Amino acid sequence: MTEGKTGKKLDEARKQQGKLYMSYPEWDLISQLCDVLEVFQVAILDLSRSDIPTLPMVLPLYKQVEVKLEQALKSAQESAIGSMSISQKAYKAALNKLAKYIAAACESPLHLIATGK
Numbered sequence: 595m596t597e598g599k600t601g602k603k604l605d606e607a608r609k610q611q612g613k614l615y616m617s618y619p620e621w622d623l624i625s626q627l628c629d630v631l632e633v634f635q636v637a638i639l640d641l642s643r644s645d646i647p648t649l650p651m652v653l654p655l656y657k658q659v660e661v662k663l664e665q666a667l668k669s670a671q672e673s674a675i676g677s678m679s680i681s682q683k684a685y686k687a688a689l690n691k692l693a694k695y696i697a698a699a700c701e702s703p704l705h706l707i708a709t710g711k
Contacts, residue, residue, distance in 0.1 A: 622673075623681060626666060630685075633662040649708035656696050663689050 599607050616624070637655040641648045667685040674682060699705050 626669065626681070630662055630666045633659050647708065649704065652699055653696070653705060656692060656699065660689065660692055660696070663692065 637659055640651055640655060663685050667682060667689065670679055670682045670685060
């Protein structure tokens with residue numbers, strides 16, 4: 595990015611380079627977010643299948659997502675210093691929304707029919 599530049603152009607390139615730099619904690623956060631997002635990707639792909647009935651898979655997939663979010667929240671709380679981090683707020687918001695979906699799914703008779711229980 596700074597190769598072959600001198601003077602003002604070099605200074606500007608270094609400023610840009612500094613903006614792109616991520617600290618180790620930021621890389622850790624990105625890594626944790628990727629882990630959490632992976633469980634969402636698996637759930638979406640499983641529920642998007644058209645070759646098999648997917649309704650019986652909803653509650654187990656919700657539970658997998660819930661467990662992953664709880665683990666991520668616990669990890670974020672253990673590594674946090676001071677006030678609640680943005681990742682903690684995001685995980686809590688996701689868990690609250692997921693709880694509403696789980697409650698709605700459990701109340702629906704369609705899930706009872708789909709799972710045969």
